[in-house]
Amino acid sequence: MENIIESENYKIQKPEHWASKIDDNQLIEYIKESDFSNKQVDEGRDFCYFLDKIYYTSDTENSEYACVAYTLNEPSNLESASVKDVIVEENETFIIHRISVLRDGVLIDKIPDTKIKVLDNENQSEGGVLSSTKKINITIKDLRLYDILIAEDSRVKVFTDRDFLRKEYLKYVYVTPSTYWAYGNYKFTFINDRKATIAYKKTFYRDEAGNVLEPEINYLKKGERFVIEKENYINSFDINREIAPYIDFATDSNWTDLSNYISPLYDEIYSNASLKEFAPKLVEKLDAISDKDEQLRFAVEYVQNHVNYIFNADEMNGHKPQEPAITYENKQGDCKAKSVLLKVVLDYINIDSSVVLVNFNSDHYIKHYLPSLLTFNHVIVKINYKDETYFIDATARDEFGLIEYRCYIYFMHYLEVKPNQQLQIRQPHRFSYYGINEKVDFNAQNNEGHLKLTTTYKGNRANYMRKYFKNTNKREIIDSWNNFLFYTLNYSSDRNGTDLRTVFKDASIEIVSDDKTLNEFTIQYNSSIENPYFTDDQKNRFLMYFDRNVVKNNARDFMHTDVPFWHNFDNEKYEINLHTDQKIDTEEKFTRQESAINNPYFDYTSRKKVTKNSASIFVDFKPLVNLEIPAADFEKFRTDHHTIADSNFGIGIDIIEQGLLNLIKFNFKKRLK
Structure with missing residues (x-):
């Protein structure tokens, strides 16, 4: 192997105690041709002899393990197998256990033919997107058509103080595999090693007639595991018209308890914030505006346009926002920081507002998911003004108008950062004007x-x-x-x-x-x-x-x-x-x-x-x-x-x-x- 010095971002070692133990003889035994495998190859598809996936969670780490063996009969799959990138987060390590090929019945170790480079996964800092993720580039020499590639590896994410929310709560969505692959043996295992009970919800599974079954919720206590195992398996959902069946794993909780966990983090910030003290010039400008509509418009546009949006991916893993005085002084912050600053400004001008948690990309799924703070990936501001409710994204730019004419954000589900809250659903809307x-x-x-x-x-x-x-x-x-x-x-x-x-x-x-x-x-x-x-x-x-x-x-x-x-x-x-x-x-x-x-x-x-x-x-x-x-x-x-x-x-x-x-x-x- 060309890189003999291991990086802190990757290692080459044996699997952890919770992972599978597979020796070379077992590997060869698992890779057997059958009528099922021959049929897939005859149809011109590659075939996966086995896939063994494990998700392990404890109070100190989240980890994933996979061992897979599949054919390289298609040039496109050969190309993607020869060079691949693995993205790891801060304090996450990619661990290689085995890279081998079975060629003409002989098992060949390919780790000596593997070249590994660790690169900064960064190309958006000029746009205010900061991330300490790393890209691990893995190149395997001399892979050949009709080889059978065996890859065994793990990803281990050890929690830091910044990951206090992940320490407290788990959120993991298992999605059934791609419809392209056929599997001789497919196995997925979820291991709960946390003190807290993990709930899991099976959603969009279907009966033999293709009808969606009612969601099924079960629980895993510490030391318990959930296992799916199938032989001669092809995932058969209609990718164009159906949602792939999935299982949502989350620390057993409810929205009330979750809102009571998160709201004190924000209340502490609000209680220490005095706009008059840290932003006297802004207060002076606000006081000079007598019209309430214009005062509200000025407050929103000031935070949107005069405070730079910095998306720090690592900070977003937690939920404790930056002090508004720091956001104002530095003129930059992430969505939490900008939203909190906007709320503090709105509090000063006596306009009712609150910070809310949303996930625009997964909005449809939120009603199907188990309650979890880790469902959300964005923070915006809810404003109650003149008997109407408005939602403002403090990270937006180049938006104009009085509050009723500003950008309308389309989404349905949100959690208000207040005590004793439930997941809320927005009411349908009729515009008062023509777009x-x-x-x-x-x-x-x-x-x-x-x-x-x-x-x-x-x-x-x-x-x-x-x-x-x-x-x-x-x-x-x-x-x-x-x-x-x-x-x-x-x-x-x-x-x-x-x-x-x-x-x-x-x-x-x-x-x-x-x-x-x-x-x-x-x-x-x-x-x-x-x-x-x-x-x-x-x-x-x-x-x-x-x-x-x-x-x-x-x-x-x-x-x-x-x-x-x-x-x-x-x-x-x-x-x-x-x-x-x-x-x-x-x-x-x-x-x-x-x-x-x-x-x-x-x-x-x-x-x-x-x-x-x-x-x-x-x-x-x-x-x-x-x-x-x-x-x-x-x-x-x-x-x-x-x-x-x-x-x-x-x-x-x-x-x-x-x-x-x-x-x-x-x-x-x-x-x-």
Whole structure:
């Protein structure tokens, strides 16, 4: 082996006392061909002869052990086996017990052919992300196709004082293995060596008919273990429509006890914080603002924009926040520090607030998990103001507006950092404003069109569009709008492949206004278009405008059986006006078609106005958001979105061509309808 000096991040030694003891003869005995293994190889897949996984937890460490033997019949698997990276945390050690191959029936030790490098796993410090994790790069020379690779290793995480929460509580989620692999023998063992009882909950397991079974909760006392063992095993869940079965292991507790454990850590910080003492200049600025709405806005934007967000991965493993005086003085802190500072500022201006724990990435699963503080990975602030509840992410930047117009954060579950709390679920939400309010005027005169779009974005949309216009090249923005309109006007059907800049001549887009108090951002697009009509294969001409962004295809196409559809659309309002100097068919079905949908989860109307030379549509969409659509309601929800997609999201007008023959042709076509 090239690296003979071991690092503190990895070792080469025998397994710990709690791990499996497997000698070479046993290894060879385990690696036997069978009808099951031959079938997998014949189908062109690699095969895992055995996988033995163990998770061990005590009051001083969390550790994982694995021993695996699998074929290297596929070049991609050979490549990934030859070079791999292992990420270890602070005070975590990767221990290699065995690296071998079985080649032509002979067991060969590959540790002498193994090169190990320890690298800093760091590439985001310039963005304020700090981590003391290490990357262990393992390269094995001379692995060959059709070898059988045997790897036996462990990861041992010894707790430090910083890991006080991990010492007190365990959280581990066991997920059933990849559907790619077939296993001759598969074994998973969980060993509880803690003083506290560990609860475990089996979730999304299925019966033989594929129906989800009711969750099953059991308990492990100190010294007890949970074991899964299977032979000739393939995990068969539908990866595209089902959640992989998993088992949630957590120290047996409840939300009330957990909130009572965590809240004193924050109360101690609040009790020692005096904004007047550590931030007199900030207090002076706050006192100078007489309007309460503006005072609240200033407080939020000060913490968001004037205090740098530093994500320290190691600090996030614990839950004790930084003193707000330090955060203010250093002008930096993680989500806990910034949230605590914001709460202290809000306390000073007598606005009710609290710190809450969330996990946006795993929000859907929180209701299925056992109670655990380690479920959460982020801290934000809950504000109660004028009989409304708002949630503010103190780590956000470039967000504007009074509290009711600021960024709306989508999530359902949170734990408030107060005594005697339960896991809370947010109520569904209706916006009081339109995220998009757009007026379109498309005028066609003398076979030339002029197109004008005036769009006002508000709330989340305003924040996003403001950043987009700030950070994107003007030409790129115009090209993006041109591309959108190329499909909206249906030009993709009669002039596909044409350079969009020749279609939309003199296209321009400008910011009309930017109201950072109301968080409204208004833009205007203008363009001239030669031959503004879409012409079909029969030489019929149409003026069309169908904005496909109005159609929510993710609602129409949603097929998951275990995860309900997450409803998070904006209020939208559109006025689309089409004008021409040509005669139009004022009775055409789709020109006149209107809709009115009153679904429990959204209201949608499209109203029309038709004259002899013009047609307009007025679209109004108001959803109930921040909720999961129950399975029993979803098909009606989907059908109503199909109704929107059936020509109710835009408008088209048919041109009646001049001349007697064209009039006869038009009347004949009308009789056939």
